[in-house]
Amino acid sequence: NKGVAYCPHCDGPLFKGKRVAVIGGGNSGVEAAIDLAGLVSHVTLIEFDGQLRADAVLQAKLRSLPNATVIVSAQSTEVHGDGAKVTGLAYKDRTTGEQKTIELEGIFVQIGLVPNTEWLKGAIELSPRGEIEIDARGQTSVPGIFAAGDATTVPYKQIVIAMGEGAKAALSAFDHLIRSEPVEVKQAA
Known part of the structure; x- marks a missing residue:
């Protein structure tokens, strides 16, 4: 400020x-x-x-x-x-x-920024600019992995947008989890 x-x-x-x-x-x-x-x-x-x-x-x-x-x-x-x-x-x-x-x-x-997504190359789809490709729900190219914020392909990157996108991705992840088949967890002997 x-x-x-x-x-x-x-x-x-x-x-x-x-x-x-x-x-x-x-x-x-x-x-x-x-x-x-x-x-x-x-x-x-x-x-x-x-x-x-x-x-x-x-x-x-x-x-x-x-x-x-x-x-x-x-x-x-x-x-x-x-x-x-x-x-x-x-x-x-x-x-x-x-x-x-x-x-x-x-x-x-206003000179443009490069997203810090180098570590994701080969794991999920990235745009030519290195942004994480997401759909309208924040879903990436890998089912069950969601992303939000300025590192994604969402337009109008700033904190208020990122916060809304984060809430949307969290709700989408929750929806994904409750609709997924439960995974059986084996107890150690």
């Missing part, structure tokens, strides 16, 4: 009327900047690459907003703070090598 956030939907309202930056120029970053523009006084989107990677329609929407700025070829280098909260973001202009600073109160990181 000091100014660096990962969910514009969860934490965006905390920055109402303030200046923020979004780091990441893919669909997630541009969507976050568009959403935040409706709440904050100004949003600056920072992209490492020389161009945004988001869908053209999203880029057009972002560029049409009067309180949004897009900076490309920028390498975020440092978050500035006063010990209690964020006060700015430093970045290197990758075309000129110049160091620049933006004064702001919040930073939203």
